[in-house]
Every structure is written in C-alpha cells, then in structure tokens.
Amino acid sequence: MLFESVPYGLPSYVFSPKWFYGFDSIIELIAIIVSVLLVYYSYKCFKLTKENKYQYFSTAFLSLTLAFIAKIIGTLAIYKPTITRSALGSSIHQTFTSLTPYNINALAFIVYIFFMLLGFMILFLIISRLRWKNQRVIALLLYFVFLATWIGVIHYQLFYLTSFVLLLLITYSYYQNYKEIKSENARFVVIAFGILLVSQAFFVFVIYSRIIYVLAELIQLLGFVYLLIPFILIFKKKPR
C-alpha cells in the first residue's frame, strides 16, 4: 500500500495491488457511465414533468459521477505518472510547482470523498421524503458532509464508514419502497444498493489487505450493473 504524506498534511491513498492498477479505473468508468445515464434520464423527466424530485435525483448522481471522475484522476496520477509528465502535465506542473502525482492523488481524494458523501446524502434526502423546504435540516446535513469530508481526508476509514451508514439508510428506505411497490425493478434497485452497501463495508477494511480493495471494487461493479438493470428494463418496455 502506498501511503505518503504530502504538503499541508494531506495524505495520498492508493489501495490497489500493482496487478490491479487500471482495472479499478475501468470499474469506476462503468460506474460513471451508469451514473451519467441516470443523470440524463432523470433530468429529462424533470424537463418533461417540471417536478423537482427528478432534478434532485439527477444532482445526486451527478455528484457521484464527479466523485468517480476525481477518483480516476487521483489514481491514474499514481498509476501512470507519465501522464503528469506529458505536455499538459508539465504546463500544469509549471503553474502549480508543488503539484506532484501524490499531490494530485491527495486533492482528488478530497474531491472524491466530498462528492461521494454529497451524492449519497442527496439520495438519502430524496428517498426519506424529507421536505426540501426544511432548510435548517438540509443545512445541518450539508455541514455534516463537510465535516465528514474533513475528517475522512485524514481518517479515510471514517469516510467509508459514513458512506456505509448512508447506504444502509438508503438501502433500508429502498427496501420499504419495494415492499410498497412490489415491482421487479424496485427489487433490482434494492439489490443494487444492498451490493453497494457490502462494497463499502469491504472498503472500510481495505488497509488490512490489498485483496480486500480488489473485492470491494468488484462488488461495487456488480452493484452498478444491478443499478443498470431496472433502467434497461424500463426502456425495453414496448407500447401496448
């Protein structure tokens, strides 16, 4: 495991074993594709219906998309340092003289933590049917996201634990939704979030073994594949 302190006390994290370098980025890329599809469709629903709930859902997955993009940038900075030495990389380097691959990794990790927690928090607010007019509660939860990001940067396990708790609440709410709706698609959504929950549990213990990181990433991939299934089934629906 590569664990190096960089200026301003920001640690950089790479949990992957060397043979898995890049495969995790591919998994993150698949997660981005699924998230972007959900962003696009829910935004389309918002445009058609003018109902804000679709816009919030779109924002939640946009936040997750940004989180995964940040993670790819952060890990690729370590996996492929040649990128930072390329023409674009050197111009960035000249602008920010202290920007090493480890700095990029550390900064990307902060962005990753923030957008990941923000995305899950918005999802939690939507599924909990919390009224958006209740601005004091939302302000408090946003503060909680900032706080969790701050502490999560130093103690990354706390970040994964926070996302685990948020996903636990989201999965439970989706289970309640499934019990009410009883549709096949709602079942796939519960399974998807349940799998993502398990993957976060694995991420908490990633420091103990590199193989746990591989397993967590593979489980996460399965979660996003399951999230794609209801989306595909809805679009396969033919006119009667």
Add this chain to the structure above:
Amino acid sequence: MIVKRRGKLEIIADILRSIRNKEGKIKPTHLLYKSNLSHAKLKEYVNTLLEKGMIEEKEVKGKKMFFMKDRGHKFLLEFERIKEFSDSFGL
C-alpha cells in the same frame, strides 16, 4: 385514507389510457365517466389533447368518437416509463 390529487400529466395519461383500453376509440360520455372529471374540465383537457395531436375527433355512424393517435401512444409510453422509473427509484 388520504387520496392524492392527480397532477395535470396524470389526468392526461388517465384520459389516454381510457381511450387505449377501449381499443383506441371511445364515446365522449364513456370518457366522461372513465376520466372522473367534470364536464367542463374534461372539455378543457380534450381540447388540449386535440391541439397537441394526441387524439382526434371523428364521426362514426353519426356519433362523435375520440380516437387515439400515434402521438398519444408515444406520450403514454413515455409517461409510463417515467412512472416506472419514479416508482423503482422511490421518487
């Protein structure tokens, strides 16, 4: 039991569904009964649907009938997709 009020799009979908369930054509009186709307409100919605080209009005054996058009079918399919998406993701 709290009965949730239908939104504008839901009412339009209900009207189109009523026509579709009657094999794509319906008498105005049947539509009034099926749509659960006042005469004035139904007229308002029917005019909107006629303007948008989702339904058309024809005379069959001297009696007025409403027929579903392709745009109506497309709207209903999209509406049902959004509803399914909304239900599945707990929105």
